[in-house]
Amino acid sequence: MSLFDDDRPKKKIAHEIGSDLSLLSVDELTVRIDLLKQEITRLEAERQKKDASRSAAENLFR
Template sequence: MSLFDDDRPAKKTAHEIGSDLSLLSVDELSARIALLKEEIARLEAEKVKKGASRSAAESLFR
């Protein structure tokens, strides 16, 4: 173990839209799909939350 092992940046597991998928294994593809599904769920939850805030604001000014 080297003294400088902690200085290396951690490997990024994010997915970049449009990136080359041909070099990824089935497990890596599955991991990216799971990551993207989690992000979609997070985005949808935020959309619902903002929609509720907007509805509340609109009803206040009616």
């Protein structure tokens, strides 16, 4: 092990839709599922904010 192993940037975990899952371990699949659940939550929150803005604008022009 090199002294500089900890200095290397960590590989960011990402998931590509439709990618081959057969080479992933159970732990890696769990991490990806958690990552995707967090992303769904983030997307839903943004959708709610945009929907509220649109509703406010529609009410303003009624």
